[in-house]
Amino acid sequence: KNEVEQSPQNLTAQEGEFITINCSYSVGISALHWLQQHPGGGIVSLFMLSSGKKKHGRLIATINIQEKHSSLHITASHPRDSAVYICASPRNYGGSQGNLIFGKGTKLSVKP
Amino acid sequence: NAGVTQTPKFQVLKTGQSMTLQCAQDMNHEYMSWYRQDPGMGLRLIHYSVGAGITDQGEVPNGYNVSRSTTEDFPLRLLSAAPSQTSVYFCASSLQGPNTEAFFGQGTRLTVV
Numbered sequence: 001k002n003e004v005e006q007s008p009q010n011l012t013a014q015e016g017e018f019i020t021i022n023c024s025y026s027v028g029i030s031a032l033h034w035l036q037q038h039p040g041g042g043i044v045s046l047f048m049l050s051s052g053k054k055k056h057g058r059l060i061a062t063i064n065i066q067e068k069h070s071s072l073h074i075t076a077s078h079p080r081d082s083a084v085y086i087c088a089s090p091r092n093y094g095g096s097q098g099n100l101i102f103g104k105g106t107k108l109s110v111k112p
Numbered sequence: 113n114a115g116v117t118q119t120p121k122f123q124v125l126k127t128g129q130s131m132t133l134q135c136a137q138d139m140n141h142e143y144m145s146w147y148r149q150d151p152g153m154g155l156r157l158i159h160y161s162v163g164a165g166i167t168d169q170g171e172v173p174n175g176y177n178v179s180r181s182t183t184e185d186f187p188l189r190l191l192s193a194a195p196s197q198t199s200v201y202f203c204a205s206s207l208q209g210p211n212t213e214a215f216f217g218q219g220t221r222l223t224v225v
Binding site for chain 2: 041103104
């Protein structure tokens with residue numbers, strides 16, 4: 001079982017739709033990251049959260065620590081939201097600092 | 113406002129050749145890491161560093177070397193390229209490790225023929 005699992009793997013939506021991407025993790029965490037990778041390949045950090053909810057523009061991220069589950073929501077989706085969305089969870093690996101474990105990503109395509 | 117600068121963006125190597133992928137950050141981050149991204153898989157950790165002079169292996173370190181002589185720079189060396197190293201490579205940095213926001217370079221698409 002992967003330590004970080006995302007669903008769905010692929011998602012196609014019409015412009016304006018409300019979108020939800022889910023992330024479940026099996027390792028204990030202190031923070032969970034949501035990242036965006038555009039077709040050009042670059043990766044940017046959207047959110048880092050350890051409890052509750054965070055909002056930035058049309059993007060909302062929520063987390064439930066007890067259920068080890070996080071969701072990324074996009075309201076009023078737009079074609080420019082088309083990208084791969086990746087969640088990542090910190091895990092101790094070897095040394096004390098640990099590192100990020102990544103999900104395989106959700107490829108979102110928003111049609112006009 | 114450079115952030116994380118990673119070069120080159122594209123590279124083609126012949127089997128057996130060596131090369132260095134460069135990574136530099138100007139945010140005074142202690143924590144830097146290298147990942148590879150392959151189709152159908154999540155990003156996987158190659159090597160990481162928690163500060164100048166300190167490096168450690170990640171999940172897939174074989175065939176790669178790193179060093180961290182300064183806080184700013186964290187180069188990744190491929191010693192003798194193999195076709196299995198064809199991948200997209202990302203350098204990332206964060207202030208204090210995986211519990212702080214991560215900043216990524218633009219990626220290097222490497223093809224080994």
